[in-house]
Amino acid sequence: MNYTAQKPTTASNPLSTEELRAMNAWWRACNYLSVGMIYLRDNPLLKEPLKIDHVKHRLLGHWGASPALSFVWLHLNRVIKRDDLDMIFMAGPGHGAPGVIGPTYLEGTYSEVYPDKSEDAEGLRKFLKQFSFPGKIGSHVTPETPGSIHEGGELGYSLSHAYGACLDNPDLIVACVVGDGEAETGPLATAWHSNKFINPIRDGAVLPILNLNGYKIANPTILARISPDRLAALFHGYGYTPYFVEGDDPDSMHQIMAQTLDTVIAEIRAIQKSARESGKAELPSWPMIVLRTPKGWTGPKEINGHKAEGSWRSHQVPFSDVRTNPAHLKLLEDWLKSYKSEELFDANGRLIPELRALAPQGHRRMSANLHANGGLLRKDLKLPDFRNYAVEVKEAGKVLYENTKPLGEFLRDVMRNNMTNFRVFGPDETASNRLQSIYEVSKKVWMEELLPEDADGGELSRDGRVMEMLSEHTLIGWLEGYLLSGRHGFFHTYEAFAHVIDSMFNQHAKWLDISKNHVPWRAPVASQNILLSSTVWRQDHNGFSHQDPGFIDLVTNKSPSVTRIYLPPDANTLLVIADQCLRSTDCINVIVADKQKHLQFTTIEEAIVHCAKGVGIWGRASNDEGVEPDVVMASCGDVATQEALAATALLREHLPDLKVRFVNVVDLYKMQPITEHPCGSTDREFDSLFTTNKPVIFNFHGYPWLIHKLAYRFKNHENLHVRGYKERGNINTPLELAILNQADRFTLVIDVIDRVPGLAAKAAHLKEQMKNQIILNLAYAHEHGTDKDEFTNWVWPH
């Protein structure tokens, strides 16, 4: 095969002289605004000679990526307008915000959502000044930017966001500018493979535009210096048909870009038409564009004898000493004047009508496209009644069941009821996590070759709505794009490897925090639901590398208004929580629930009551009715609850006079004061459960210190003794692992004996017994490779 860059197939100079002139003028306006945003606090139209006072005190922002972003925006506008396209814009180099915010202002959208940034001189002054200014808007494409669902402050996720947005949006084209710096990140490098999950009948299209401006902060980029044929081969290898648009002369670049866009849009439409008319969805070679332009395009060619345009020196503010260096003040003025703003804006500072006419109208403007304010398009899920999927629990603590299996059945019917706006995402583990019932309704989407043996349990389909790829980054990126464009989803992954997406979680939490609390025009989007399964306590065959319950630690660092954490102890509580999460908006809901067989404790009715409270006393496991307990045994998490209950049973058997209260926590934030988190507890609530002076033995699913971090403000904190995972593990049986981390039933009994005043002497024999049990059970595991059969047989106190 001959893999080189494709040549456009359409007319070679599609722009008339007049069109070219007008388009370039619009672009000049964008670039003028970009420079203005970085430098100016006043004199926005340069009506008077530029003075020091017009310049901001601190110059902040990124010029380098901005001109190319506006260039792409401009050209997309042309085809949107001509073909009435439904298109949104994803700015991978989100730090090149001026190049994105400028167009949103020129299209009028900015003034619509922020009326004080009006389309006149005063509005323009405010518009320029606010950029990267304390108390105003940031220097990246933040949630405050209309038309955006991608910040790009942290790099690497533009392409997966783009693909997520185009799913189930057959008419949408997501134009995604990928920076060549960003392209070096792992998440971006694998996100190119997202094309293999797009069904051209049902989904929209992504048009990736790799902008090779050649440099990062201080280095050339890898992709910009690969030989052209290797670069073309790379994208052919990724499954695309690459078109190269390269140069620095604006006029010829406008023609080449227009010609190339005509070609690729036609190609996208042809792919879709063919698939939709034939009803046959095959994996096409989608077009993409490699746009090679100088960094800081149209900026000063040289500053202080150093190359500026086309160099890393243009990355941020090309020259900063404007307030102290008159030569540079002049250079700035000349630079601004090179765009001839007087030809672009009228006397009142409004873009002239001829240029205004270049932008599309209403919601066709990328800055006002509804898909980029997805909450406006969001429809509530049609949820089946979760009660129908409940496990029957005749007697608590007797039935073993895979906790996630009923959830899978529930999700199956959620899928069935919402076949155009709900998807499930997971890294190759839907079945491993026992959610395979979903396949009855919708299989895994697979657009690559299908082999005969796939029919035998492969669960693959062109029409599948389950997304599996061995890249947590790509999956969560897709999900974010899907949610922010107004749909719903459910992500599940191995608990330990949720850390792969820690940073993406952080960024999404920050996005939601700002959107929800500071950007009133953004409508609420569906929450991001994350199930952590295959948890730390049941890594029997994967061992130490797969043991890490710390993702939730990270979650507790983010804004309380957008974070929730649930640890349902059994299948029915998991159902209740899942239903609740699927109804919620503007949050990240983290649910921790293991996939293995576990004892069932609550009927569905009990589960509903228990989850509504988030934390509660389990009466049947307690024997302190009517009196003050001697000790509170508390638990949070499935295995933790099993062991805590077993400990309670041992205590009941051996120390029947001891009054034990059993408390279970489903909503982890109940352990925090309500002053810190909306789901938190009042002092009164907390004290009434955990007492103010009795020992509390708390068996926790995660790292024990997390409970102290949350609960340290409560009165009884000093009596709180927490057990949990503390990095002691290998390949272990479940009981062995609990014992190694001192979160097992025997250790919990010892904890009670050690902490309840007066018990030490009375229960010395029991303590010895427990120590012996630990030794015996470890010995059994090491001899037989399994826990003793009776391990799960005595858990619920009688």
Add this chain to the structure above:
Amino acid sequence: MNYTAQKPTTASNPLSTEELRAMNAWWRACNYLSVGMIYLRDNPLLKEPLKIDHVKHRLLGHWGASPALSFVWLHLNRVIKRDDLDMIFMAGPGHGAPGVIGPTYLEGTYSEVYPDKSEDAEGLRKFLKQFSFPGKIGSHVTPETPGSIHEGGELGYSLSHAYGACLDNPDLIVACVVGDGEAETGPLATAWHSNKFINPIRDGAVLPILNLNGYKIANPTILARISPDRLAALFHGYGYTPYFVEGDDPDSMHQIMAQTLDTVIAEIRAIQKSARESGKAELPSWPMIVLRTPKGWTGPKEINGHKAEGSWRSHQVPFSDVRTNPAHLKLLEDWLKSYKSEELFDANGRLIPELRALAPQGHRRMSANLHANGGLLRKDLKLPDFRNYAVEVKEAGKVLYENTKPLGEFLRDVMRNNMTNFRVFGPDETASNRLQSIYEVSKKVWMEELLPEDADGGELSRDGRVMEMLSEHTLIGWLEGYLLSGRHGFFHTYEAFAHVIDSMFNQHAKWLDISKNHVPWRAPVASQNILLSSTVWRQDHNGFSHQDPGFIDLVTNKSPSVTRIYLPPDANTLLVIADQCLRSTDCINVIVADKQKHLQFTTIEEAIVHCAKGVGIWGRASNDEGVEPDVVMASCGDVATQEALAATALLREHLPDLKVRFVNVVDLYKMQPITEHPCGSTDREFDSLFTTNKPVIFNFHGYPWLIHKLAYRFKNHENLHVRGYKERGNINTPLELAILNQADRFTLVIDVIDRVPGLAAKAAHLKEQMKNQIILNLAYAHEHGTDKDEFTNWVWPH
């Protein structure tokens, strides 16, 4: 260009019949051991008919990837032996451990390091039984595996580990098997670009072997179903020359693999020879192999009517009901017997001499190569005296200096003294983090095209020892490979984006924990030194998305024996800490220090004393000499210390009678009890600093809850009031950000007034003043875009 798979250039059937027979026998032995590890607890040589009692109770492990791993190992042995190559093996699909552990046993190494797993029937029984058995070895390539420096429990890092190991090892070839599941991860997808950082004169080579076995846990893999020409194009695009070895017939596959290995080894040697003889290092097209083999190769073709070999059903244990299903017990016996172990092992269970002779000898065995137990090769760094780089501090709190700049000068000379075993790694930010002095000695390595303008400050060189790529994953992967093979390094990154490598940190910490505490034959390796700079408090121009000090939260979840966290408050303390970290072994040292200009507090002599203690009273900032303080003002972190000192100055000025003790924490673990962490404090130490009953106002760099998590066991914990970052931020001036998070000097003064008994009435006026200061300073920032000039002018109490 025509991009298809290359054809080998060497003789087409290089193996004689005899060689072929022997090699295949060795491979049969490997596969026999693999199946044995997964299934057998007894009867290791099948001397008697297979019975239920011979089979493990729980069957755990991954068969699917194992045969191909052994196949590669076998073939590498042939060329190692023939050419006396220095080679190590990286098992990307580390869960295919049986395929790696088997060869280490057959080579004799396993018995050398674990004498009870001797080369006889009893040793073999123990060897098979221990695999994936509670209390024994795990199911992945864990640190217990000789010859390995890569676990592969979490997927995605094999290739960056491989490239890290080959740096500065000119004679080493790192054979890296990449799984096609793993290849879908982001980190792996971009790690292919590592070839662009390898200098063929100075560095060794990596031979990537992409094993397309077609399936993950339950899905086909993306790369296995790309058309062959696109696949070839992809690797051409990545800069390689790909050779395809495809098939399932062992005999012909042996020949093709041998032929291809001959070709690629010759190619590697030719590249190196040409570069070394000419002295001219250019970027070559390194060879790589695409090895397409059936998953579970040589296993049962079909089980219960389902395809097994060549299917995802072979991923783990192909059939598990051996103890209950006699037909499957028979199937297992037949499968084991198909390898004819009686031809491979002698009567005593020892591999027959003819097959033993196939492996290399001594340290040429990949299982015994010293590079894979790098601690044995590690030489202490030749460190210059860090005192020589000290900032002169005539008066504390008066001089402003970029804290990381002297560190850069120190690292420059560390580099100068250690030009073959020390490297610095960072994502495009060495200069941004003010470490650019290093370039005076060694620039950034850049093997792609060099342009004339690079000479103007580009700081690029073929010989550079500074590694920059916009992929934290790749960088930390390189560093881990470099350290584990016996060298030293320093990684620096933006604090917020350290979360990108959270999961890699977790895995490395686990690796070190096991190696250090449970694998006595592993010699200590140099610590992983991580500088977090561009911190949360100085994201003036990047804003909210770049504000996250939570990486250290994660660190505190990992084993205390391998984790250290330092927050030096100024340049001199940073120097002391850096020196200490560069001398340490088997740890991950995390240093948090911002790059911006900060006030300097300690002379180098003071810094030495202060850092040796890790925490201490700053006498000059305190006025409680000889008496009990009324309040303890404590700080940890550069900006936090500045604000706390400024608060102390305000208190001194306005409330001169108030006795304030100032405590600064450099070693964060001093806040934890010594029973929990080796760097911790005794009760006596802690109480003597923080008192047992006085209010403590603690201004912390990170999330405030972390301090509670660490310190909750100490007596005075209930009086500990912690300020820190709590996710309130945008684009902010430094003071504005501190104010928003209530970690500013004014709020701290208010905290003192509110918490010292009796002060509320006396200092009501001061409290009002402080509130006004907050309002005034915010207003100033919002008007001018900067903090007031006097902001840093009054910090140290007089």
